[in-house]
Amino acid sequence: MSVLVLVLAAPLQSWGTTGRHALRDTDPHPSKSGVIGMLACAAGLARTDTAGLAELAALTYAVRADQPGTRLRDFHTTHTSRKAMPLSDRFYLADAVFTAALAGPAPLIDRTYQAMRNPAHPLFLGRRSCPPARPPLHSIHPTATDPVALLESLPWQASRWYQRAHPGHRMTIHHDTHPTNPAARLHPDHAVDFTPGRRRYTSRAVATRALPPAQATDPMDFFDALDDLG
């Protein structure tokens, strides 16, 4: 077993699991199907490659909200002749940072890591117009097995300004769990097939855990403190 850690940060990201057509919502944190889709995109899997997708979707997933961001509604019109007509309301998460951990067999994690270094298609955070602001690859942990335990110990990845503005922020982790866990919610977020026209998702059991107040990774120095007094 080994664990791959990704940091997902961008001005805009959008992780819809329910919206279609005119109303395209986003979940408050990266969906497993979206992140698995990104790994498949990096590996250059064809949309019809359900076996390759199943292998990736079998990874255990956990995601931590380091900087939750704010919801942004984008009003999108399209033009026919000269008239603009509303097409869709698209929701985004602006200014968010998440840390995702995926656990699975070491050879698969290694292959995924290599693919992310040289992605077959450009990576995006949920929607094609949302490229990551920094390369998402954070680290690989060859002997780790539990993505939740790993996320509990990894340093806080929020931006410096956010850490200062929200000292002691309590991050939450949303993670795969067993369906019999009484705290589990079922979410239609397990990608089964990305073939156009046959897109299919099944449910996955998700549980949430709140962490103790986060430690600032970039402690304020004396001069910064003076700046803040401003």
Added chain:
Amino acid sequence: MTVHLTLHALQTLPPSNINRDDLGTPKTAVYGGVPRARVSSQAWKRAMRIRFSASGLIPDEDLAVRTRHGIGLLTSALLERRADLDGDAAAEIAEKVFSFVTGVSADTASAHRKAAVRHAPATRETLFLGRRQIDRLAHLAADGADDISAFLKSKANATAVKEAAASKDAVDIALFGRMVATSDDLTVDAAVQVAHAIAVHRTTPETDYFSAVDDFATDKGAGMIGRREFLAPTLYRHAALTGPDLASNLADYAGAMSLQQVTDTFIRVFAESVPSGHITSYAHTTRPAVLIATVSGTPLNHVGAFEVPVETASGGHLPAAAATLAEHITVTNTAYGDPTACSWILTLQPQATKPLHATATPVQSLTELADAAAAELTHRTASIREAV
């Protein structure tokens, strides 16, 4: 292994409102904890599509139209071939062929029942249609016009009609892709990714209070008063184009429209297009002050350079933005970059953007930059495709 072209631009706009929400307010997003001007990727992609045609770099027949009037366009094309048909009959045939291939039905609302083009109904959804596709459909419909339902029942005809609609020989469809909810055969995966443009500095919309004088007024009051919001941002713009993806989307051209030519044109329109919202009030047509093109195995977006908003004491965001970007590019390339990457830079203010010059090969013109980057991308794409 694959290869990507990434474009990075710093572009300053004068007071303007090129992309607004349903209340007329310029679009914004919070980034780095502060509000920023934002121009959506779809707004800039449309400006690029218009520029393809306006610049004359891509012939109109190699482009697509985004419209609800597809049935009307097909009716016109059909009537050119079959002058013996009357307009209503042609519109009916066009509607049948159209819903057969796209799965999209005509709008039954009376306002749309007789839409603008040739009195044919509008479709319920907006479709992205290549002009060559419409032409090919018209050609087939002309053959089967005498009994279109019987014509479409034949398997050979049905296949021909579907293939005609699914062909990818429209440059903007090959670049930006197409999604048709009712027909997966028509879906094309985009070869280009365009990010929302974001201001490098804190930007809050300002309000322009205005009064209009009535030239024949008898009192001293204004003819009307109003308010409009505007911004004057320096934007970071970014796009990524994947060589092998574009090459395979252009396969239907059989070499008539090459990867190099399309990439070259894409770079040019990226630099030369600006969304036209409120253009008559603001005349905001500018060009990027800095344009960087990179060909590499790792597509990197450098917006993170501006997560901490640029602040200047002396006014002007460009010099500070260029210095921040240069540092970010150097650090990111060292940490994650592809050592074989090649970059070119075009700048309008060499003094202000000096720190960036070390990151790329300077060029003097957009033509030089586009030619060099397109040639490199094409060369690397060809060797990857040979290796496969």
